[in-house]
Amino acid sequence: MRKFFMPRKRKRRRTLNRSLQGDAAMMIFLFLMGLVMMFPIIIAVSNAFKPLSELFIFPPRFIVRHPTLENFKDVFRLMADSWVPFLRYIFNTVFTTLAGVSGHVIIASLAAYAFAKHRMPFGNALFGLVVTALMFSGYVTQIPNYLMMKNLGWLDSYFALIVPALASPLGLFLMKQFMEQLPDSILESARMDGASEWYIFWKMVMPNVKPAWLTLIIFAFQDLWNATGSTYIYSEELKTLPYALSQISAGSISRAGVSAAVSVLMMLVPLAVFIFSQSNIIETMSTSGIKE
Amino acid sequence: MKGKKRLKMAHKNAIAGYLYIAPFIIGFLFFFLLPVIESFRYSLSSMKMGAGRYELTYIGWENFRKVLLIDTKFNPGLLSSLGTMAIQVPVIVIFSFFVANILNQRFRGRALARMVFFLPVIITSGVILKMENADVLLQSSYQYVSGNAGNEMSDFQRLFDIGSFLQKYLGAGGVVSALISMATDHIYDIAISAGVQILIFLAGLQSIAPSVYEAARIEGASGWEVFWKITLPMVSPLILVNALYSVIDSFTNASNEMMVMINDTMFGQVQFGAGSAMAWIYFLVIAILLAAAGGLLSRFVFYET
Known part of the structure; x- marks a missing residue:
């Protein structure tokens, strides 16, 4: 059996697979680009482990010589000193991020499904309006947005952070482009078999655009995780982690080490989310793939 | 019936x-x-801030007239940011498509490579950039002390200037270092703003059914043919997404010349009317451009159904 398949496999190699030179060129390109991309991270990580004496050394050293955990200890010491228990900031950010990300993915996907697969009067016009709004500069709407929050009575509450994130147009646009590629015939046949719209959405559409929403999770997470919310939130116990950490690391050059440690700490979670989501994309797509 | x-x-x-x-x-x-x-409404009014409230007085198109005909900085600024975009957006889209294609291949360390290419998105987002502030101070003071006038490291964008790093630490000199620093400078600008686009393209590439490739392979299509006849049409809807995203990203980026101007007019000089008028002109120009670009691109977009 195995022998029987061998010639075919060899043929495949010759026709589609890359040449050795191509492989080498690709790896060199990736390596060089990777180096460029890694540069700031290496600086940030290395700075975070530098003792004070090395941080201000001249000429600056790229890689830390005598790594120390002093900067991280400083961060935790400053955390312990904070007026509100530090866990509260962490909870605020985790809560708003989770609520915002899951809400956004669901709401944007639902709307995208309707825009992509339902014929409705004014559907295209509405979609055009949403996409156009993407382009409007954020500064100008700051004041009207603030007044809106005030009139809704959402100032100084979690709503001010979560709700605007739910209706971000980019997610809708991304999801719609992916869903449009699903063939109508599968949806049709599901309807024929008596599947409800709700069932079709959850069991047929969403699993098939999994790469899209896993990617969307990364983007939405990124935005909410870094939200300081300083425009809308005044109560100390509602403030977010990035806000608290930027307070800790503020204080000019004397806190440079703390600042470096804080940036490394803040990077860890989005990185974990990214790795989780990417590994899931690869797993699912090698097995499924209804698009034909 | x-x-x-x-x-x-x-x-x-x-x-x-x-x-x-x-x-x-x-x-x-x-x-x-x-x-x-x-x-x-603000752009058609003059706005006065009072204690805890504001007053709007309707002044018609006065703000627009001022911005377009009297302000000496607005029109050149608008043109220059349009020019930057015209060069950057196509390069970013092509670059990210290229990288996504490579990252979609099977090779050892693929997961790591993907992560590395996404890192700039994590670093450049908001707070972390702000926190690097202290480092920028350090860097620029080093530059100042060493009297190295050629490299201005004072700017955020130049924080990770590879060129001068190579020059300094590896001792490369003359033409070679000038070339390297120029190339790396721009590559970095492009690469750092391509992370999201790469990811979108990757998701698109991954949702192409393996069976399509299988069929092409059995029919004897070459890799070149497969790329142009399968990969490109299948991800073409995402080229539209990414072009749009890149334009928006470059236009609404806080470091964009126009955004700086609008921010300064609104919050620096406290002229909300003029600032809103600027934003509206800016917005209309982008909208027209995007509609044109979108119309052109969507001719090439291939939908399966």
């Missing part, structure tokens, strides 16, 4: 559709559309 039933189906379909988009549209209305409309 048949016609009536079909109409009913279509009705039902439309109603279900509206129900699905309702949550999104309501949120959109309150947090995007109404504020945008409100800002248009």
Whole structure:
């Protein structure tokens, strides 16, 4: 059996697979680009482990010589000193991020499904309006947005952070482009078999655009995780982690080490989310793939 | 009879559709559309801030006239940011498509490579950039002390200037270092703003069914043919997404010349009317450009159904 398949496999190699030179060129390109991309991270990580004496050394050293955990200890010491228990900031950010990300993915996907697969009067016009709004500069709407929050009575509450994130147009646009590629015939046949719209959405559409929403999770997470919310939130116990950490690391050059440690700490979670989501994309797509 | 039933189906379909988009549209209305409309009202008014309130006086198109005909900085600024975009956006889209294709190949360390290419998105987002502030101070003071006038490291963008790093630490000199520093400078600018686009393309590439490739392979298509006849058409809807995203990203980026100007006018000089007028002109120019680009691109977009 195995022998029987061998010639075919060899043929495949010759026709589609890359040449050795191509492989080498690709790896060199990736390596060089990777180096460029890694540069700031290496600086940030290395700075975070530098003792004070090395941080201000001249000429600056790229890689830390005598790594120390002093900067991280400083961060935790400053955390312990904070007026509100530090866990509260962490909870605020985790809560708003989770609520915002899951809400956004669901709401944007639902709307995208309707825009992509339902014929409705004014559907295209509405979609055009949403996409156009993407382009409007954020500064100008700051004041009207603030007044809106005030009139809704959402100032100084979690709503001010979560709700605007739910209706971000980019997610809708991304999801719609992916869903449009699903063939109508599968949806049709599901309807024929008596599947409800709700069932079709959850069991047929969403699993098939999994790469899209896993990617969307990364983007939405990124935005909410870094939200300081300083425009809308005044109560100390509602403030977010990035806000608290930027307070800790503020204080000019004397806190440079703390600042470096804080940036490394803040990077860890989005990185974990990214790795989780990417590994899931690869797993699912090698097995499924209804698009034909 | 048949016609009536079909109409009913279509009705039902439309109603279900509206129900699905309702949550999104309501949120959109309150947090995007109404504020945008409100800002248009500001652009036609002069705004005075009082204690805890503000007063609007209607002055017609005066703000627009001032910005377009009297302000000496607005028009050149607008043109230059358009020029930058015209070069950057195509390069970013092509670069990210290229990288996504490579990252979609099977090779050892692929997961790591993907992560590395996404890192700039994590670093450049908001707070972390702000926190690097202290480092920027350090870096620029080093530059100042060493009297190295050629390399201005004072700017955020130049924080990770590879060129001068190579020059300094590896001792490369003359033409070679100038070339390296130029190339790396721009590559970095492009690469750092391509992370999201790479990821979108990757998701697109991964949702192409392996069976399509399988079939092509059996029919004896070469890798070159497969790329142009399968990969490119299948991800073409995402080229549109990414072009749009890149334009928006470059236009609404806080470091964009125009955004700096608008921010300065609104919050620096406290001229909300003039600032809103600037934003509206800027917005209209982008909208027209994007509509043109979108129309052109969507001719090449291939939808399966």
